[in-house]
Amino acid sequence: MNNYSHFLKEAKTMAANETHRLKIKKAITSYETQVAAMKKQQFSDWREARDVATGIKNEVLENLPDLLQQFEEKLTSRGAKVLWAENAEQARNYIGEIIARHNARKVVKSKSMTTEEIELNEYLEKLGIENWESDLGELIVQLAGEKPYHIVTPAMHKSKSEIASLFVEKLGIEYTENAEELTMAARAHLRKAFVTADIGITGANFIIADEGAIVMTENEGNGRLGMACPKVHIAIAGIEKMLPRLADLSLFLPLLSTSGTGQQLTGYNSFVRGPQSATEPDGPEEMIVILLDNGRSGIYRQEKFQHVLRCIRCGACLNACPVFRTVGGHTYATTYQGPIGSIITPQLRGMGEWQHLAHACSLCGACTEVCPVGIDLHHLLLETRWQAEQEDAASKKWHFAIQMWSKVITKRKMVDALRPLLKLFIPVVKPFMSANQQKRLPEMAKKSFAQMWEKNEFSR
Amino acid sequence: MSTQVKQNSKVSLFIPCLVDQVLPEIGLAMADLLRKLGYEISYNPRQTCCGQPAFNAGHRTEARTVARHFLQTFAEADYIVSPSGSCTAMVRNYYPVLFAKDDSLMTQVKSLQKRTFEISEFIYAENKVDQISGHLDLKVSIHNSCHSMRELGIDNQIEEIIRRIDGVEIFIPQVEHTCCGFGGLFSYKMPDIASAMAKSRFEAYNGADLDVLIVNDPGCIQHFRAEASSAGFKGEVLHLVEFLQKAMVSA
Amino acid sequence: MSSRDRILQNLQVPNSLKKESSQPFQDSSIYSDYPEKTKEELIEAFRAHFLALNGEFFHVRSKEEAAERVAELLHSVEGNRYLVDSNPLCRDIFSSVPELEKQFDDITKTSLEAMEFAEYSIGLTSADFLVARTGSIVLRSSIAAGRRLSVLPPLHIVVATVEQIVPSLDAALQNSEFRNGEWSYGTIITGPSRTSDIEKILVLGAHGPKRLALILLDA
Numbered sequence: 070m071n072n073y074s075h076f077l078k079e080a081k082t083m084a085a086n087e088t089h090r091l092k093i094k095k096a097i098t099s100y101e102t103q104v105a106a107m108k109k110q111q112f113s114d115w116r117e118a119r120d121v122a123t124g125i126k127n128e129v130l131e132n133l134p135d136l137l138q139q140f141e142e143k144l145t146s147r148g149a150k151v152l153w154a155e156n157a158e159q160a161r162n163y164i165g166e167i168i169a170r171h172n173a174r175k176v177v178k179s180k181s182m183t184t185e186e187i188e189l190n191e192y193l194e195k196l197g198i199e200n201w202e203s204d205l206g207e208l209i210v211q212l213a214g215e216k217p218y219h220i221v222t223p224a225m226h227k228s229k230s231e232i233a234s235l236f237v238e239k240l241g242i243e244y245t246e247n248a249e250e251l252t253m254a255a256r257a258h259l260r261k262a263f264v265t266a267d268i269g270i271t272g273a274n275f276i277i278a279d280e281g282a283i284v285m286t287e288n289e290g291n292g293r294l295g296m297a298c299p300k301v302h303i304a305i306a307g308i309e310k311m312l313p314r315l316a317d318l319s320l321f322l323p324l325l326s327t328s329g330t331g332q333q334l335t336g337y338n339s340f341v342r343g344p345q346s347a348t349e350p351d352g353p354e355e356m357i358v359i360l361l362d363n364g365r366s367g368i369y370r371q372e373k374f375q376h377v378l379r380c381i382r383c384g385a386c387l388n389a390c391p392v393f394r395t396v397g398g399h400t401y402a403t404t405y406q407g408p409i410g411s412i413i414t415p416q417l418r419g420m421g422e423w424q425h426l427a428h429a430c431s432l433c434g435a436c437t438e439v440c441p442v443g444i445d446l447h448h449l450l451l452e453t454r455w456q457a458e459q460e461d462a463a464s465k466k467w468h469f470a471i472q473m474w475s476k477v478i479t480k481r482k483m484v485d486a487l488r489p490l491l492k493l494f495i496p497v498v499k500p501f502m503s504a505n506q507q508k509r510l511p512e513m514a515k516k517s518f519a520q521m522w523e524k525n526e527f528s529r
Numbered sequence: 530m531s532t533q534v535k536q537n538s539k540v541s542l543f544i545p546c547l548v549d550q551v552l553p554e555i556g557l558a559m560a561d562l563l564r565k566l567g568y569e570i571s572y573n574p575r576q577t578c579c580g581q582p583a584f585n586a587g588h589r590t591e592a593r594t595v596a597r598h599f600l601q602t603f604a605e606a607d608y609i610v611s612p613s614g615s616c617t618a619m620v621r622n623y624y625p626v627l628f629a630k631d632d633s634l635m636t637q638v639k640s641l642q643k644r645t646f647e648i649s650e651f652i653y654a655e656n657k658v659d660q661i662s663g664h665l666d667l668k669v670s671i672h673n674s675c676h677s678m679r680e681l682g683i684d685n686q687i688e689e690i691i692r693r694i695d696g697v698e699i700f701i702p703q704v705e706h707t708c709c710g711f712g713g714l715f716s717y718k719m720p721d722i723a724s725a726m727a728k729s730r731f732e733a734y735n736g737a738d739l740d741v742l743i744v745n746d747p748g749c750i751q752h753f754r755a756e757a758s759s760a761g762f763k764g765e766v767l768h769l770v771e772f773l774q775k776a777m778v779s780a
Numbered sequence: 781m782s783s784r785d786r787i788l789q790n791l792q793v794p795n796s797l798k799k800e801s802s803q804p805f806q807d808s809s810i811y812s813d814y815p816e817k818t819k820e821e822l823i824e825a826f827r828a829h830f831l832a833l834n835g836e837f838f839h840v841r842s843k844e845e846a847a848e849r850v851a852e853l854l855h856s857v858e859g860n861r862y863l864v865d866s867n868p869l870c871r872d873i874f875s876s877v878p879e880l881e882k883q884f885d886d887i888t889k890t891s892l893e894a895m896e897f898a899e900y901s902i903g904l905t906s907a908d909f910l911v912a913r914t915g916s917i918v919l920r921s922s923i924a925a926g927r928r929l930s931v932l933p934p935l936h937i938v939v940a941t942v943e944q945i946v947p948s949l950d951a952a953l954q955n956s957e958f959r960n961g962e963w964s965y966g967t968i969i970t971g972p973s974r975t976s977d978i979e980k981i982l983v984l985g986a987h988g989p990k991r992l993a994l995i996l997l998d999a
Contacts, residue, residue: 095980100980147964
């Protein structure tokens with residue numbers, strides 16, 4: 070089954086899944102209430118904050134090669150290493166080499182979509198490395214053998230009772246639906262991991278050029294522990310995570326947390342600018358930052374799409390998207406779900422295989438409205454559709470139909486002459502359609518507006 | 530766009546393909562309303578479609594063909610008024626994308642942009658809200674279409690127009706501004722998602738016992754009507770102009 | 781050609797982009813609580829935010845009073861191993877109550893493996909800045925004795941003075957003294973460790989400290 074058929078099949082199942090719909094509705098309603106309140110509380114004008122952030126991110130794009138080199142120079146001057154990965158395989162291999170060099174057996178990971186993108190978990194499993202996801206949401210999906218459902222809220226789709234059963238089975242706890250008890254079970258389970266892991270692997274929410282630092286945003290403290298206890302810290306970051314200056318965080322951190330979770334600031338925002346220094350009592354002896362391209366430079370070179378690299382992965386567009394809410398995160402079968410995922414996945418992983426995602430959109434524009442860095446999301450989905458057609462990756466069947474239609478629709482006489490035929494045609498094709506398609510076959514009016522106008526059949 | 534339109538100018542009807550072929554009563558109701566507001570109206574039957582179905586689906590070559598035809602049809606018109614936010618947005622926001630590389634057509638597009646209005650926007654730009662009056666004892670809610678709201682920036686204009694009708698009770702749902710699931714060819718390509726989206730949207734009106742859901746886009750109307758019975762929605766789905774036609778007659 | 785050079789080369793876009801450099805973000809009226817407030821208002825803003833985040837807030841007038849609060853906090857936890865960083869402010873507070881000081885192990889004099897470190901129930905540190913707008917505590921590894929002391933023990937106690945309160949995050953991040961010096965790690969702490977990963981229900985103490993206490997000393 071190709072990706073498109075898979076998508077349609079999953080979408081159909083999920084669209085009919087009332088339990089899922091109500092769970093997601095509850096989660097997103099709570100999210101929206103918090104976000105609306107926080108925007109109002111914190112910013113005098115949220116749109117102005119968005120515009121300033123957009124400007125800073127544009128500056129990043131304009132100077133990206135320079136900023137990356139500045140970042141590298143600063144960070145390496147404090148003894149950290151910077152590795153450049155052109156693709157996922159190269160990034161995985163870097164990590165494999167570090168593991169081998171340290172003879173490491175145990176890795177503790179904090180939530181990172183970039184590691185999902187390079188399929189690090191699968192790779193570590195193949196290497197036989199003990200690999201602990203430490204973010205609670207990530208732990209839940211790891212134990213369930215699933216992929217993250219949502220880039221910010223990986224276990225959004227799991228109810229308390231599902232998590233309880235999972236923890237009973239995998240962590241051997243007594244059944245409880247109390248969120249605090251479940252969280253404490255995860256805490257106890259992972260404590261050992263933090264203090265015994267050989268390597269901590271994290272992502273990075275931002276990388277800062279002038280400071281030569283990576284920035285990690287989290288609420289739980291698992292990221293902090295993963296960067297504090299193990300002797301080696303590997304951070305993997307997409308090259309677009311750049312900010313020019315440390316001071317820019319005083320806008321971007323509130324913006325990210327407000328859009329991501331409705332918090333004024335996320336619980337912990339840590340910046341790391343090297344391994345343990347000579348004057349410090351602890352910290353990793355080795356720090357490696359892997360800068361990942363993996364298709365990003367391809368997006369960068371396209372004028373129309375470049376600005377999608379402003380994305381700070383807050384997840385707001387997913388939450389706002391009525392299609393995401395209907396089909397859920399797993400239906401996309403991608404690392405990045407929702408509107409942002411539907412734009413970047415065809416670019417990063419191939420138009421032919423993934424262009425259908427650009428059509429999983431009613432063009433309502435809710436995503437664009439909420440984006441904190443002004444990405445023109447729904448228009449980029451339109452651009453993707455057009456690009457797919459130019460690259461001959463779009464559906465031929467639909468294109469043919471539209472070609473025929475465009476020949477007819479530009480001629481009034483033909484339009485009206487074909488009306489009776491269309492009326493006959495609809496009942497013929499109807500049986501081949503699904504119930505939901507049949508429902509919306511239009512019932513042609515007896516006469517077109519033009520015909521009625523001509524005969525003066527309107528009220529005065 | 531809040532350009533002030535000259536008083537008593539001629540209005541050319543911009544009848545979307547869906548209205549022309551499936552929902553002509555919306556076109557008639559709009560003509561009726563514009564006449565009541567004192568306009569001389571004209572209609573060029575050569576018009577068929579603005580090209581949006583092709584454009585939205587990514588078929589820009591065909592969209593250009595259809596849009597060029599549209600440009601010719603409306604070259605002479607003073608003011609162009611449409612009962613669809615989405616078709617108006619096509620002309621105003623997307624024609625410049627389609628013809629970005631064609632200087633001579635861009636001139637025409639720019640002139641067209643200034644003359645094309647969605648109906649509620651037009652009533653506003655023309656300061657005609659006060660001329661709307663009528664009476665209907667009905668409970669209604671308003672679905673402002675996504676393109677009308679987010680592409681054209683139409684906000685509570687529709688509500689203010691409806692408030693001119695005595696006896697109407699307007700229900701404001703907790704969840705506002707969510708797509709109905711139409712999205713042009715989207716609802717045919719991904720029918721199950723589109724149906725579920727309509728169902729979620731109707732849910733916002735649960736328990737409100739609406740008589741009428743007022744909508745300003747024929748695409749949404751077509752979709753809502755197709756989904757109403759399976760979503761258990763008992764009220765009528767009417768276009769703003771159809772609603773006003775009813776209200777202004779009964780006044 | 782190395783991967784580094786290839787990536788950088790792939791990012792060169794001829795002519796379509798112009799090089800621009802904007803000013804660093806400056807605190808501005810984008811934020812609803814701008815402009816700056818009086819010292820008292822800053823303290824109050826910090827307090828309100830910190831309490832809303834479930835922090836435990838103690839405003840004290842003297843170092844003796846500060847020591848009292850620390851002693852009380854010791855009684856509120858299970859376990860009897862406490863760690864402190866030997867910073868001047870902590871020293872100052874302890875100076876009046878030598879008994880209290882004896883209860884703490886000095887992290888700079890104790891080399892701790894992670895396993896043993898995890899047995900401590902309190903970490904006592906100072907801080908660099910307190911941010912009024914968000915109720916956040918900013919600290920660097922150089923002032924909080926490394927990375928673990930402020931995150932591994934279940935109760936993190938911070939001692940700071942009112943002089944350390946700044947209105948906004950950028951006041952801290954643009955401070956050149958803060959940025960200079962040898963340190964590898966800094967963090968902005970906004971409330972105790974928390975998660976809402978299970979049905980959006982807030983739970984404190986996911987992996988980091990379940991409790992965060994601030995003893996704020998009048999200078």
